[in-house]
Amino acid sequence: MTTMTPEPSPPAGNEPHRAREIAQSFGADADRYDRARPGYPDALIKRIVSACPGRDVVDVGCGTGIAARQFHAAGCRVLGVEVDARMADLARRTGTEVEVSTFEEWDPAGRRFDAVVAAQAWHWVDPVAGAGRAAEALREGGRLAAFWNVFQLPPDLARAFAETYRRVLPETEFFQRAVPGLEVYAPIFTKAAAGIEQTGAFDEPERWNFAWQRSYTRDEWLDQVPTFGGHSRFPAQTQRDLLAGLGAAIDSVGGSFLMQYATVAVTAARKTVS
Numbered sequence: 001m002t003t004m005t006p007e008p009s010p011p012a013g014n015e016p017h018r019a020r021e022i023a024q025s026f027g028a029d030a031d032r033y034d035r036a037r038p039g040y041p042d043a044l045i046k047r048i049v050s051a052c053p054g055r056d057v058v059d060v061g062c063g064t065g066i067a068a069r070q071f072h073a074a075g076c077r078v079l080g081v082e083v084d085a086r087m088a089d090l091a092r093r094t095g096t097e098v099e100v101s102t103f104e105e106w107d108p109a110g111r112r113f114d115a116v117v118a119a120q121a122w123h124w125v126d127p128v129a130g131a132g133r134a135a136e137a138l139r140e141g142g143r144l145a146a147f148w149n150v151f152q153l154p155p156d157l158a159r160a161f162a163e164t165y166r167r168v169l170p171e172t173e174f175f176q177r178a179v180p181g182l183e184v185y186a187p188i189f190t191k192a193a194a195g196i197e198q199t200g201a202f203d204e205p206e207r208w209n210f211a212w213q214r215s216y217t218r219d220e221w222l223d224q225v226p227t228f229g230g231h232s233r234f235p236a237q238t239q240r241d242l243l244a245g246l247g248a249a250i251d252s253v254g255g256s257f258l259m260q261y262a263t264v265a266v267t268a269a270r271k272t273v274s
Contacts, residue, residue, distance in 0.1 A: 030090045034090055054114035055076040057071050057077065060081050060103045060130070064094070065091035072095065078097070106133065111137065112139045115144075122192055147263055181262065192266040201270060202268035210264075213260050216259055225242070
């Protein structure tokens with residue numbers, strides 16, 4: 001299987017957390033983001049909750065509250081931290097308390113939590129400063145868990161998508177996204193684990209993997225595309241040409257397709273002082 005990762009190429013040094021203008025672009029259409037973006041496997045949510053000493057959770061980069069609602073449903077009390085006020089407003093409307101801030105600058109104000117989680121967001125956080133702030137906010141035995149959905153397209157469709165990006169956006173690197181999915185994200189996983197280790201405040205990081213799948217119709221997939229990192233910044237005609245090309249590729253395989261997902265969590269427990 002191959003994939004096209006939805007995030008833009010990171011800036012020099014492979015440090016996407018420095019691309020603040022992209023990190024703060026997702027709220028351009030918060031309603032679409034909330035409607036079109038997938039959730040996360042229930043097995044992952046349950047495993048995180050069961051590995052924590054309690055149910056008080058901070059959701060870093062909570063966006064519109066997609067993951068937060070899943071943790072709510074699992075019996076948790078969730079506080080979101082979100083840099084984009086537009087995303088935060090929607091999350092509040094759907095029941096999540098949110099404080100607007102970058103996570104690096106967020107002040108726990110003496111509060112302690114059982115989990116700090118980040119769903120599809122930790123690569124926008126400085127991996128060292130973010131892990132340090134998480135350690136400050138966690139109780140002993142509390143857990144930091146950063147996780148990502150990595151989607152893997154059917155090979156023929158991945159090639160067709162890559163060609164569409166190459167044609168519509170010839171001066172960008174978006175067409176290079178048709179590569180093995182977990183390989184694209186591997187540097188992000190490695191940086192997350194290294195940041196956790198550097199604090200000295202956590203047990204050795206673990207990597208948890210969850211495989212699942214979802215069927216997409218043409219319209220469902222095209223609804224999601226504008227929410228991918230950097231896409232809202234394309235000119236209107238470029239967006240129309242891109243969606244037309246992707247739609248034609250989906251039509252050529254029957255108008256729908258089965259997406260294979262791998263959800264990967266990089267996670268570690270806050271050390272207990274003996």
